[in-house]
Amino acid sequence: MGGDPINGTNHLEVLEMFNNDPETEAIIMIGEIGGSAEVDAARWAKEHCKKPIAGFIAGATAPPGRRMGHAGAIVGGEEDTAQAKKRILAECGIAVAETPSDMARTLLDRWGK
Numbered sequence: 001m002g003g004d005p006i007n008g009t010n011h012l013e014v015l016e017m018f019n020n021d022p023e024t025e026a027i028i029m030i031g032e033i034g035g036s037a038e039v040d041a042a043r044w045a046k047e048h049c050k051k052p053i054a055g056f057i058a059g060a061t062a063p064p065g066r067r068m069g070h071a072g073a074i075v076g077g078e079e080d081t082a083q084a085k086k087r088i089l090a091e092c093g094i095a096v097a098e099t100p101s102d103m104a105r106t107l108l109d110r111w112g113k
Contacts, residue, residue, distance in 0.1 A: 010037050010040075010041075011029065011031070011037040011040065011041035012037070012044050015027065015041045015044065015053075016044070016048070019049045019050065019051055024051065025051065026051055026053070026054075026107055026110075027049075027051055027054075028054050028055070028056070028103050028107055029041065029042075029056075029089075030055070030056050030058070030100075031055065031057045032059050033057070033058070033059030033080055033081060033082050034059075034080050035080065036080075038057065038085050039079050039085060039088050039089075042055070042089045042092040043088075045092055045093070045094065046092035052107065052111040053095070053107075053110070054097055054103055054107035054110055055086075055089045055094045055095070055096050055097065056096070056099075056100055056102075057082045057089070057096070058082070059082045060082040060083065095107065095109060095110035
């Protein structure tokens with residue numbers, strides 16, 4: 001799952017769908033700076049998701065207040081930074097990859113494979 005939603009969905013809804021899908025064994029969640037979609041999904045996952053999750057948050061080098069790529073990718077609040085989102089994801093039991101190329105290994109490690 002990533003930051004570009006299918007119209008009518010958000011991170012939390014897709015995460016819930018994957019959690020309820022018997023053929024989905026593990027989940028990779030890709031997010032970005034700005035907004036609260038990843039944080040909301042992580043907090044839901046902490047209480048409800050029984051599948052291993054790895055996450056990646058893009059935008060670690062973005063300065064606060066500067067738009068990066070599109071209007072949604074802007075750091076506004078305290079939980080909007082990549083560092084804050086990574087911390088919250090980790091606190092919610094999501095294994096956080098530092099780079100996109102680390103995502104598969106991070107998930108496999110979380111999954112115990």
